[in-house]
Amino acid sequence: MKPAAFQYERPRDVAEVLDLLAQHGDEAKILAGGQSLVPMMNFRLARPAVIIDIGAVPGLGQVSRDEETVAIGTRVRHIELERPPFDGPLSSLLADAARHVGHIPIRLRGTFGGSIVHADPAAEWCLVAQALDAEMTMASVRGERVITAAHMFQSAFVTSIADDELLTEVRLPWLGGDWKTGFSEFSRRAGDFAVVAVASAVRLADGHVAEARIGAVGVGAVPVRLAQAEAALVGQPLGPDAINAASDVAGEEVDPRGDIHGSADYRRDLVRALTRRALS
Numbered sequence: 001m002k003p004a005a006f007q008y009e010r011p012r013d014v015a016e017v018l019d020l021l022a023q024h025g026d027e028a029k030i031l032a033g034g035q036s037l038v039p040m041m042n043f044r045l046a047r048p049a050v051i052i053d054i055g056a057v058p059g060l061g062q063v064s065r066d067e068e069t070v071a072i073g074t075r076v077r078h079i080e081l082e083r084p085p086f087d088g089p090l091s092s093l094l095a096d097a098a099r100h101v102g103h104i105p106i107r108l109r110g111t112f113g114g115s116i117v118h119a120d121p122a123a124e125w126c127l128v129a130q131a132l133d134a135e136m137t138m139a140s141v142r143g144e145r146v147i148t149a150a151h152m153f154q155s156a157f158v159t160s161i162a163d164d165e166l167l168t169e170v171r172l173p174w175l176g177g178d179w180k181t182g183f184s185e186f187s188r189r190a191g192d193f194a195v196v197a198v199a200s201a202v203r204l205a206d207g208h209v210a211e212a213r214i215g216a217v218g219v220g221a222v223p224v225r226l227a228q229a230e231a232a233l234v235g236q237p238l239g240p241d242a243i244n245a246a247s248d249v250a251g252e253e254v255d256p257r258g259d260i261h262g263s264a265d266y267r268r269d270l271v272r273a274l275t276r277r278a279l280s
Contacts, residue, residue: 003041010053014139017054017166022141024050026163031055032075035102035110036118060113060168069135069171074113079104081112089179090172093199096183097124103191113167121156122193122217124185130223131199131215132172138165153222178210179203180238182278186270188261194218195261196270198250200278202238209233209242214278216271219256228253229275238279247276 011017021028029037029048032055040046054060060075065086072081081098084091101107101115101124115125116136128134129149136152138145138161152159161167175181185197196218203211212230217223229250236242251272258264 001042001044003038004044004047006041006048007050008053009050010056012056014057014059014166014168017052017057018139018141018164020050020052021164021166024052028052028163030114030117030166032114033077033110034114035106036114036120054166065174068174070174071169071171072112073169074111074116074167076112078102078107078110078112078115082107088177089175089181089201093128093175093181093183093201096181097128097199100124100183100185100187100194100197106191113170116152116170117159117161117167119153119157119159119222120193121221121223122195122197123223124183124194124197124217126153127197127199127215127217127223128172128183129170130225131213132201133213134173135171136167137169137171138162139168140165144168149223150225156221175201175203178205182280184274184277186274196267196274198271198274198278200275202233202279204238208235208237212246214246214250214275216250216254216275219254219267219271224254226250226253226271226275233279243276243279246279247272250275 028050031051031053060073062073064071078101081094084094115123134149135146180202182200185194187194198216201213202209212233214226214229229246232246232249251268254271256264256267
């Protein structure tokens with residue numbers, strides 16, 4: 001199928017994007033990589049009256065870091081995060097997650113911010129953002145605001161972004177050398193959407209877990225933090241016993257629904273197994 005007729009705009013800067021969003025509101029859609037929007041338009045599941053192409057807007061495609069955070073511009077391509085421009089535990093986590101995003105053609109065109117805004121319940125970047133409590137910067141003609149991942153994802157494909165707002169960047173906390181990260185995903189075939197995926201980050205002090213962050217997708221309408229599993233790890237030496245105990249807690253903590261890809265119990269077992277792998 002082909003998309004319904006639409007007005008095409010290609011602004012030259014962020015200010016022009018925000019003016020267009022203010023003018024057209026919920027009749028407009030942002031086009032970045034188009035890997036989700038264009039198929040939806042072709043099947044006429046989405047019929048925006050106005051397409052705002054941000055491909056020529058400067059300042060949205062950079063990755064930068066300071067002492068406390070890493071800022072990822074909304075137009076950074078998935079493939080760019082397979083080899084982030086910095087070293088360390090966060091780099092490893094981003095690279096591991098990036099390699100699970102679709103197939104290479106999708107990673108070449110699709111964008112980090114586009115995935116966050118699309119809010120697919122199985123999306124790797126939404127999982128990483130939730131696990132690390134990322135901060136999202138929204139811009140509009142009314143000004144800027146920052147919200148956390150916990151307040152960003154409302155339901156499947158639903159976020160707290162207003163109709164006149166543009167996601168400009170996502171900030172992740174910088175993880176120092178005392179952090180360890182892991183990412184594990186199960187899908188039916190390589191490149192398919194995740195049935196379940198788990199991301200983990202733990203900070204060690206004197207051989208014991210001082211802080212833990214564990215997130216999962218595929219167990220609900222939004223990414224979830226596994227707070228009970230995190231608590232089970234804190235204060236423990238990061239060895240097989242602690243990992244197995246925390247993984248069992250993670251499996252009991254989630255409340256998934258069954259579907260054609262697996263029953264609720266099957267998904268709980270996947271959470272246990274993938275949490276164990278991510279932490280290991």
